[in-house]
Amino acid sequence: MDEMNDELLNKFLDNELDKENTQIVERAIKNSEDLRKRFQALKSVHRSLMKMKVSETSPEFVNKVMSRLGRNTDFFKNQNYFLAVLYLIFLGGAVFLTGYVVYKMFGAGTETNTSFKIIDTTEMQFENISSLIKNFFKSTNVSLIGSILAFSVIISAYLFFELFKNNKTDLNKI
Amino acid sequence: MKDLSDIEIIKSVKRGNQSDYSIIINRYKNKAFSLLKRILKNEMDAEEVLQDCFLKAYHGLSNFKMDSKFSTWFYRIVYNTAMTKISSKKRKIENEMSSIDDHFDLISDNDVDIIDKEDSDRLISELIETLPEKHSSVVTMYYLEEMSCEEIGTVMNLSVSNIKVILYRSRNSLKDVILKMKNSEELLWTR
Numbered sequence: 001m002d003e004m005n006d007e008l009l010n011k012f013l014d015n016e017l018d019k020e021n022t023q024i025v026e027r028a029i030k031n032s033e034d035l036r037k038r039f040q041a042l043k044s045v046h047r048s049l050m051k052m053k054v055s056e057t058s059p060e061f062v063n064k065v066m067s068r069l070g071r072n073t074d075f076f077k078n079q080n081y082f083l084a085v086l087y088l089i090f091l092g093g094a095v096f097l098t099g100y101v102v103y104k105m106f107g108a109g110t111e112t113n114t115s116f117k118i119i120d121t122t123e124m125q126f127e128n129i130s131s132l133i134k135n136f137f138k139s140t141n142v143s144l145i146g147s148i149l150a151f152s153v154i155i156s157a158y159l160f161f162e163l164f165k166n167n168k169t170d171l172n173k174i
Numbered sequence: 175m176k177d178l179s180d181i182e183i184i185k186s187v188k189r190g191n192q193s194d195y196s197i198i199i200n201r202y203k204n205k206a207f208s209l210l211k212r213i214l215k216n217e218m219d220a221e222e223v224l225q226d227c228f229l230k231a232y233h234g235l236s237n238f239k240m241d242s243k244f245s246t247w248f249y250r251i252v253y254n255t256a257m258t259k260i261s262s263k264k265r266k267i268e269n270e271m272s273s274i275d276d277h278f279d280l281i282s283d284n285d286v287d288i289i290d291k292e293d294s295d296r297l298i299s300e301l302i303e304t305l306p307e308k309h310s311s312v313v314t315m316y317y318l319e320e321m322s323c324e325e326i327g328t329v330m331n332l333s334v335s336n337i338k339v340i341l342y343r344s345r346n347s348l349k350d351v352i353l354k355m356k357n358s359e360e361l362l363w364t365r
Contacts, residue, residue: 010345038353045298046345048295048298051295052298052317052318053299055207057204061221062199065196065229066196066199068225069195
């Protein structure tokens with residue numbers, strides 16, 4: 001019953017009761033000193049809460065956030081440049097390879113003027129490339145390639161860890 | 175520029191004017207800080223979490239729907255980040271105890287003498303920080319941020335009726351403190 005009354009008092013305070021219930025609560029408050037006191041206390045809490053003051057952040061707060069934002073944006077920009085450079089290297093390689101094959105094809109064509117020759121030369125070029133790849137991955141070379149790859153992975157991981165550590169230290173300095 | 179609405183500023187930020195984001199920060203920093211301070215009960219943690227919240231909001235602006243209120247969306251980030259911080263501090267058990275069905279005593283009978291000497295407005299403000307996280311969040315958002323129960327419900331992912339129950343319980347427990355004061359009669363009728 002007490003809980004119910006408190007709920008009703010809260011709703012009454014917030015003007016959430018219909019006309020009938022509002023009148024019931026008004027009458028009850030008028031007739032009961034205890035209820036009047038409780039409602040007055042509730043009103044007092046409500047007033048105090050309305051006067052609640054806003055706490056302020058440190059004066060340099062905005063600058064801190066903006067500088068962190070700038071650093072993050074720079075990091076993403078640098079990451080994008082790195083990816084763009086990688087993309088350009090691969091693109092350059094692909095263009096060079098295509099150019100080389102096309103040059104060989106047309107070079108063969110001018111020499112003999114027959115389409116069979118062009119096809120033969122192209123086949124030859126592809127055979128050369130495939131044999132080169134086969135030789136490169138011979139069992140004796142695989143262990144060497146594997147070692148080089150593993151070494152590069154370890155070095156890259158170490159460099160990445162150092163980069164991450166430095167970034168974290170820089171962020172903590174802000 | 176400072177008279178612009180949140181949405182207009184966000185549009186400008188999205189167009190690449192990063193510096194305009196400082197207007198949003200200035201607009202919300204103190205109120206969000208007050209909320210975080212009451213949830214985390216620690217000023218340093220509150221400021222650190224608030225920085226993260228502004229960064230999260232900035233990087234998540236692409237997910238923000240322009241037809242909703244920025245404040246509600248931002249306070250959702252603030253509230254969730256604060257809850258994550260609490261969990262990471264292994265205060266989950268304490269957090270669970272603050273469910274709306276739990277009862278809590280803000281003050282024991284022994285403290286009444288001390289409270290008797292305090293100014294009641296300041297005392298109420300201090301007592302909010304002793305409320306469980308959910309309760310202090312609702313009270314702060316309702317009174318300080320002047321948010322509706324619907325908005326608070328959206329922020330905290332709770333129904334409007336649950337928000338009202340939490341609000342009423344918080345007020346009732348604060349009311350009980352006032353009633354316990356030795357000079358309560360004097361306080362109530364002179365206000």
